[in-house]
Amino acid sequence: MMDMIEKQEKLYRDEEIYEILHPLVRKWFRDKFKGFSKSQKYAIMDIHQRKNVLISSPTGSGKTLTAFLSIISELITLKDHDKLEDKVYCVYVSPLKALDNDIEKNLREPLSELEEMAEREFEIRVAVRTGDTTQYQRSIMLRKPPHILITTPESLGIILCAPKFREKFKDVRYFIVDEIHSLADNKRGVHLSLSLERLQNLAGRFTRIGLSATVHPLQKVAEFLVGYENGEVRDCKIVDVNYLKKLDMKVLCPVEDILGADPEEMNTATYNLLDKLISVHKTTLIFTNTRSGTESVVFNLKKRFKDKYNDENIMAHHSSLSKELRLETENNLKKGELKVVVSSTSLELGIDIGYIDLVILVSSPKSVSKALQRIGRSGHRLHEKSKGRIIVVDRDDLVECSLILKNAIEGKIDEIHIPENCLDVLSQHIYGMAIEDRWDIDTAYYLIKRSYCYRNLTENDFLSVLSYLAGEYTSLEDRYVYAKIWVDYDTNMFGKRGKLARMLYATNIGTIPDRTAVRVKCAGQVVGRIEEDFMEKLRKGDTFVLGGCIYRFNYARGMTINVTPSSSPPTIPSWFSEQLPLSFDLAIEIQRFRALMEGKFEYGRSREEIIDFLHEYLYIDFNAANSIYNYFREQHLYAQIPSQRKLLIEYYTGYGNRKFVIFHSLFGRRVNDALSRAVAYMIAEKSRKDVMISISDNGFYLSSDGKIGGLDAFKNLTSENIAETLTKAIDKTETLAGRFRHCAGRSLMILRRYKGKEKSVSRQHITSKILLNFVKGLDDNFSILKEARREVIEDFMDVKNAKKVLELIEEGKMDIEQINTRIPSPFAFNLIAQGYLDVLKYEERIEFIKRMHQAIINEIEG
Amino acid sequence: MKFEDIYGAKIIDLALNIGDNLIISDLHFGYEEALNADGIMVPKFQYEKIIGRLDDIFSTVDPNTIIINGDLKHQFGKISRQEWKEAISFIDFLREHVEKIILIKGNHDNFTKFIAKKIDLKVYDSFSHEKFLILHGHKIPKNYAEIKEDTLIIGHEHPCIGLRSGERLEKIKCFLKGKFADKNLIVMPSFNFVTEGSDILQEKPLSPFLKNPSLYDFEIFGVENFEILYFGKLKQLMASREQFL
DSSP states (O other), X not given: OOOSEEEOOOOOOHHHXXXXXXXXXXXXXXXXXXXXXXXXXXXXXXXXXXXXEEEXXXXXXXXXXXXXXXXXXXXXXXXXXXXXXXXOOEEEEOSOHHHHHHHHHHHHHHHHHXXXXXXXXXXXOEEEESTTOOHHHHHHHHHSOOSEEXXXXXXXXXXXXXXXXXXXXXXXXXXXXXXXXXXXXXXXXXXXXXXXHHHHHHHOOOEEEEEESSOBOHHHHHHHHHOEETTEEOOEEEEEOOSOSSEEEEEEOSSSOTTTOOHHHHHHHHHHHHHHHHHTSSOEEEEOSSHHHHHHHHHHHHHHTTTTOOTTTEEEEOTTSOHHHHHHHHHHHHTTOOSEEEESSTTSSOOOOOOOOEEEEESOOSSHHHHHHHHTXXXXXXXXXXXXXXXXXXXXXXXXXXXXXXXXXXXXXXXXXXXXXXXXXXXXXXXXXXXXOOEEHHHHHHHHTTSGGGTTOOHHHHHHHHHHHTTTTSOGGGHHHHOSEEEETTTTEEEEOSTTHHHHHHHHOOSSOOOXXXXXXXXXXXXXXXXXXXXXXXXXXXXXXXXXXXXXXXEEETTEEEEEEOOSOOSSOOOOTTSOOOXXXXXXXXXXXXXXXHHHHHTTOOHHHHHHHHHHHHOOOHHHHHHHHHHHHHXXXXXXXXXXXXXXXXXXXXXXXXXXXXXXXOSOHHHHHHHHHHXXXXXXXXXXXXXXXXXXXXXXXXXXXXXXXXXXXXXXXXXXXXXXXXXXXXXXXXXXXXXXXXXXXXXXXXXXXXXTEEOOHHHHHHHHHHHHHHHHTOOTTOHHHHHHHHIIIIIISOHHHHHHHXXXXXXXXXXXXXXXXXXXXXXXXXXXXXXXXXXXXXXXXXXXXXXXXXXXXXXXXX | OOOOEETTEEEETTEXXXXXXXXXXXXXXXXXXXXXXXXXXXXXXHHHHHHHHHHHHHTTOOOSEEEEESOSBOOSSOOOHHHHHHHHHHHHHHHTTOSEEEEEOOTTOTTHHHHHHHTTOOEESEEEETTEEEEOOSSOOTTGGGOOOSEEEEOSSXXXXXXXXXXXXXXXXXXXXXXXXXXXXXXOOOSOSSOOOXXXXXXXOOSXXXXXXXXXXXXXXXXXXXEEEEEEEHHHHHHXXXXXX
């Protein structure tokens, strides 16, 4: 069997490529460029020959032109022969509206230059269609359809159901997916993958072109792009132009010894370092991992260097800011007016931001690919170096960033996770298909299985979605309210129900959940925002951390909460939903490094030898090497160094004789989330007590007020039973209920817009509580519940890699060692310091209530 | 010590028993349909739970009269299909168990009289039994000064309390026992299963009968599946809030 997906090894010569281009395009290109870039030499011929291509190359390497050049050439040829019809020839999809607008501009420019050169008009129409496109603009598009349509995955989903406009798509020849890596790893991409198959069903085969930043493995992303036919992946060529052009990347430690530095010293040193770096560059882009981090960097730079940074030359850019503010920042950047811009994640993607000569990452970006992508935003010209500096904030961060540096330099990139079999996204599409036409059930099933994300979809799951959409979860007589489609099992057909179907579909599709942010006010000032789910946890007097400060919760009024500053330790654990999890591959690399370090200490290598090794192995400077040496030495002397060969379990008794079992499982938070909850469930089941859980990227701990028996429970957990155990462990949790709400939204069980009304925020707020009650009574096979569970254990947590970890132990590749400590070992320090995160509730509700009642009565009478 | 009694009214799960009368409050039939109209397509699940719970209650008491203390239905401005259907079959169900049904008007009951008419019932503003006056409690009646009864029984508030230990929070429905001016006051929990209600320890009370400073002296009787758990006075609970609430 031949591999259907293969790497393109053939570099075409310039002459060969010029040969296939329209003479005008040829001349235009010759006048404008010195020659074809590497990715163009690889890919243009394939696109010309209508082959599917996935192109992975750095930003600024002319990817857009690679994709569009032969398409423009073909459209001009058609025009010459008077064969250019009023229909869509090429669809371009990107994750961002802003990127869509940039691309439109970047296409219009060459087109008008070509027209100028030819001294005639080609009348090749390019148009952007997104959620912002007005009714009027859409009606123009219908009359004069664009030959190249630029859109987003969501708008494409709507177009596929627009009865007249979809007719214009019957002959689509090219489909370009830009920034495919940022779509493939989430449900927007899953949604797109099905849209592609529905479009292909309408238009017949078209050429698929994927454009990607650094991503691994390309094979998987290519499969995602092209899909399957009769159970086999379609053909695709992979063009991989080495991303690691000239990378100038360093890890910087702001102080000499990160272990000894106190927080204030560390803070001051960090801002001084930031200022120093900014001062010697023209424009600096700083990435923090969170929105609150972004705010705090801007605030502190302005406060600490009043004469240097002000509203004129430093700005923030993140997703919580208004569209206008973000646009203003982008424009100021393009005009070169800003000295610094600080962003959480929003400037990662390829929107045009002008010239950046330095990217600084404050704290670990948690994966090599993210680091490369962010740093790749600098030196935005083909032959220039990308310059990036990672500033570390604590010792674990230092180790992590050093390994990111090593792996980035050596080109080892983490594996992308592509969600599969998402039943909520499937619901949307089946509904869309039903609106399109009536379908034979089997035909629909086989169409869906052509998407990479659904190639393994079971017939049972497919039928459960049909059943849900047909309202079969309600009584027969009520069904007319709930049913979105009809299913006739006798004739094996399904189709839409209700006159409002199309309208309902168009106003409610999409995969990004509505997250309503709650404003936090302190003395009349908005000090930040928290998520709604978090607000639900807060009770009077609770203290929590926001933007680096501690606040006491007073009361909530609608979607605003009132707080006062506090100095007592937080009673509600810090909120993690915003933070990026450490990638599993990087985690394994860190563990491997830990094993090497343990070996050095075991064999009694001298300080000099080890520091030399650190320099060479991690490409880090003296400060960094020195700090890592000290950190590992302390752990080695005090306890043991855990690694991928040795899982260290540490028993520690805390304040009030509370027992802690610390697992030094550095596998990333998603894996630890899965492992910890599964073990906690096993313990709780045995001890019939609630178990407290805390997790981080570096490990997890379980805690209870009695003996825990963590190791015994852990030994009962196997690669065979973890998925099932975990599913039980998350049952009835708020995490599941929260995800259920999102999945219910995507499955259109909760409609954002219905009968002309936008659902009010308060209504949504009530919903989550009611849903929780409702979920408890649900049948296990209800498709939305099944999807919510899948999303929690596969996407939010990482059960797949947790399984791998257990296999390592089962195969004897990882030993378990136990130690007792009186104070937590250095490697456990950050974990213990963060406090607990969640409690696995084992106790029955009534038992809990009775126990609480007794305690209260004792207190009152006491 | 048993706490089954409040001012002579006996607590039976979420209902109150005085003499030959059983009182329940705030059923809110039609809640799901109201959610549906807002685009939240949860199926109906309340009716069966309500019937099931009443069946359990009727297995322990055998009253002559049932008093529904307001908010039989949910929607303000109309009677939905579900409300018609469920309210009527609910009354049919009750008639198999009791001789007499008294409907008291709640703030959601603007249209309940049409349903009542169809099934030969009247809707009252309040109902008097010996020293008790039963009324919904969303407003203080105009003729308040003329009220002779010394104990008021109201609904409307849907009181519950939230108990917390660590991250775990469970809400439990409760009765409140207290005073309104010179009269005794009993507040009933809701007889519906959509939510536990509103947490009196966290949220401001709705009923004008509860907007008085003596609220801290109210006693709390939690109810969980027929068990009655006495939590003492609100002020005592508030004092230990750091630990439990």
